[in-house]
Amino acid sequence: MVAQGPGPAARLAVEDRLYAALAVLRVVVTLNFVALTIWRWDNFSRPGWTLVVVLAILLWTVVVQILYSVPSRRTTWLYVADLAVTMAALATTPWLKSENFRATTPGFWVMCVVLAWAIHWNWRGGVVAGAAVSLSDVVVRSAAITQTNYSNIFLLLLGGAVVGYMCQTLQQMSAERAVAERREAIAHERARLARAVHDGVLQVLALVQRRGSESTGDWAELGVLAGEQESALRALIHAQDTWSTSAVTGGAGDEGQPALLVRDLAGALERTVGTRVTVATPGRAVDLPTEVVDTLLGAVGACLDNVRLHVGLDAPAWVLLEDHGDRVVVSVRDEGPGIAAGRLEEARSQGRLGVSSSICGRLDEIGGTATVQTGSWGTEWELSVPRDQ
Numbered sequence: 001m002v003a004q005g006p007g008p009a010a011r012l013a014v015e016d017r018l019y020a021a022l023a024v025l026r027v028v029v030t031l032n033f034v035a036l037t038i039w040r041w042d043n044f045s046r047p048g049w050t051l052v053v054v055l056a057i058l059l060w061t062v063v064v065q066i067l068y069s070v071p072s073r074r075t076t077w078l079y080v081a082d083l084a085v086t087m088a089a090l091a092t093t094p095w096l097k098s099e100n101f102r103a104t105t106p107g108f109w110v111m112c113v114v115l116a117w118a119i120h121w122n123w124r125g126g127v128v129a130g131a132a133v134s135l136s137d138v139v140v141r142s143a144a145i146t147q148t149n150y151s152n153i154f155l156l157l158l159g160g161a162v163v164g165y166m167c168q169t170l171q172q173m174s175a176e177r178a179v180a181e182r183r184e185a186i187a188h189e190r191a192r193l194a195r196a197v198h199d200g201v202l203q204v205l206a207l208v209q210r211r212g213s214e215s216t217g218d219w220a221e222l223g224v225l226a227g228e229q230e231s232a233l234r235a236l237i238h239a240q241d242t243w244s245t246s247a248v249t250g251g252a253g254d255e256g257q258p259a260l261l262v263r264d265l266a267g268a269l270e271r272t273v274g275t276r277v278t279v280a281t282p283g284r285a286v287d288l289p290t291e292v293v294d295t296l297l298g299a300v301g302a303c304l305d306n307v308r309l310h311v312g313l314d315a316p317a318w319v320l321l322e323d324h325g326d327r328v329v330v331s332v333r334d335e336g337p338g339i340a341a342g343r344l345e346e347a348r349s350q351g352r353l354g355v356s357s358s359i360c361g362r363l364d365e366i367g368g369t370a371t372v373q374t375g376s377w378g379t380e381w382e383l384s385v386p387r388d389q
Helices: 008-039 047-068 077-089 107-139 147-199 201-211 217-250 265-272 291-309 341-351 354-365
Strands: 262-264 277-280 285-289 318-323 328-334 369-375 380-388
Touching: 008 047, 008 107, 008 147, 047 107, 077 291, 107 147, 107 369, 201 217, 262 265, 262 291, 265 291, 265 318, 265 328, 285 291, 291 318, 291 328, 291 354, 291 380, 354 369, 354 380
Parallel strands: 277 318
Antiparallel strands: 262 285, 318 328, 328 380, 369 380
16 A cells, blocks of 8 residues: 555645745746836837736736635636736737737746646646746737747746646655654654553563462453463564554655555454454455554454453454455454443443443544444444545
């Protein structure tokens, strides 16, 4: 499973910075446009209308500066309108000047819309906007294209493509950096929790196992369960140490993109649920993001804890893993007396949030669902998680 590109947050962060830079550039080229217009005032055959066009360009510059500064206002209509205004400004040139003009009315001001499209739609947007502006520039000229005009068009197209590609690269780098920072934070937290579990819980479980092996009856059974949980915890800590190292060093996916941290849910279930539980899996790896696997294991463990608590330590239980392609479903079933009607609602109203937090709450955090069916035949939990996590 490979990262598919920059996320919305990374893309927006890069766009905000680039639009801030574009705002400064737009001011510079607008001042240059005004200065050149004043300097070449004698070139205009309609001074009155020229003043109207200059004021319209100045007004539109202020408007787009405000609109581009707010991400929610950067709609497709804004980009299309910006391009239309730029092409209209170019179209006024033959009317405001003589037929054999050398420079268009807006001059370098037209580059702003090309860069705006390049930032938003990357190199494709830069090429499209550059081609549209270049075509408008060619259409308004009655004379043949000179080497100077050709150079301007070539630089406009090249600039749109290069800036767009650089924007796309910056967005990808920002996304990769966010993933790397998140992985490192997860690795450190897992290492800290592993040390805490090793120094506390594992020692207690080992002690209970030793004392239980010296006793009989319920204490002996408790010792066996403690031994199973100690083995499962040690295996989990060892696996997490491996994942933490992988998270820091990171493997490379296709096209130089970082591989997402994944784990086989089927193998994890077979290793951690214990020997007294029957596990059925598809017989192949069911890879999911590590956070999703950890959450499902926690929910399954909570379901099995309820079986031991309410049905009995020796009660049989079954775990079934199904991979439906678009979603993964884990079913946990027992043959106990079932849950009394209204029991879950009563527990929730009394503040006992065991089921709500340990099972339903876990699934809510990863966008999944947890449903329960119960009766005299027993209880069955169905934990469903969509694949697009």
